[in-house]
Amino acid sequence: MTLSEREAKILSATVEAFIESGEPVSSQQLYDRYRFGIKPAMIRHELEALAEEGYLEQPYHSAGRVPSDKGFDFFARCALVDSCSETQRAHADFKRLFAERAWNEFLSELTEDFGVMGVVGDTRGEVVKEGLDYLVDHLAWETPQEIRRVIRDFFEVDERLFSAIESWKGEPLQIFIGRKSPVTRSEGLSVIMGRYQLSDNNVTLCAIGPKRMNYRRVIHVMRSVV
Numbered sequence: 001m002t003l004s005e006r007e008a009k010i011l012s013a014t015v016e017a018f019i020e021s022g023e024p025v026s027s028q029q030l031y032d033r034y035r036f037g038i039k040p041a042m043i044r045h046e047l048e049a050l051a052e053e054g055y056l057e058q059p060y061h062s063a064g065r066v067p068s069d070k071g072f073d074f075f076a077r078c079a080l081v082d083s084c085s086e087t088q089r090a091h092a093d094f095k096r097l098f099a100e101r102a103w104n105e106f107l108s109e110l111t112e113d114f115g116v117m118g119v120v121g122d123t124r125g126e127v128v129k130e131g132l133d134y135l136v137d138h139l140a141w142e143t144p145q146e147i148r149r150v151i152r153d154f155f156e157v158d159e160r161l162f163s164a165i166e167s168w169k170g171e172p173l174q175i176f177i178g179r180k181s182p183v184t185r186s187e188g189l190s191v192i193m194g195r196y197q198l199s200d201n202n203v204t205l206c207a208i209g210p211k212r213m214n215y216r217r218v219i220h221v222m223r224s225v226v
Contacts, residue, residue: 010046011055015067015075019212024064069178072211076175079215083223098225103128114218116209121161123202139188139210149186157183165204168195173223184208194222
């Protein structure tokens with residue numbers, strides 16, 4: 001299904017509102033906050049259609065909608081496309097630390113600012129990772145098993161990262177939602193991966209966060225560090 005312009009705007013607004021609040025989003029909330037040119041009843045109809053196409057889910061009867069993995073993927077890819085047309089100006093500190101390959105300091109800044117886990121690996125076999133505590137603090141846990149999966153991902157990401165680097169295809173900046181990630185196994189995570197050429201060394205940077213991460217800001221930093 002190819003979304004119409006209005007459907008795409010309503011879906012993006014729904015995902016954005018959910019990222020901010022963590023609560024199901026209703027047609028009335030969207031009507032109050034955005035200007036789609038239609039009444040709440042029509043917005044509700046559009047939300048139902050988006051749910052039928054798998055972009056949204058309804059946690060329980062009479063609740064608002066929440067994004068599915070397909071909905072998060074749509075939103076993240078729109079953020080990726082939008083960032084291409086923007087003037088890329090990273091924070092000076094991010095740009096300087098990346099150029100200096102000061103990975104510990106760079107990742108500390110990244111994880112603290114965005115509540116994600118950061119991983120850097122290169123073709124020489126070096127892997128640096130930071131931010132498990134920030135990631136844990138920003139995830140909505142439902143079961144102890146989910147915590148264990150994320151901790152296991154932290155310790156096993158090194159080997160998975162090298163496999164991902166070897167099989168990398170396509171664009172130098174990519175996004176993976178949930179189980180589609182090549183470097184994590186937790187269903188509750190999103191991964192933004194960037195590949196960069198620094199002198200004679202290929203460097204891969206991963207920002208691993210909750211599905212409710214601020215995709216636009218993280219993408220902006222990752223696209224503009226070089």
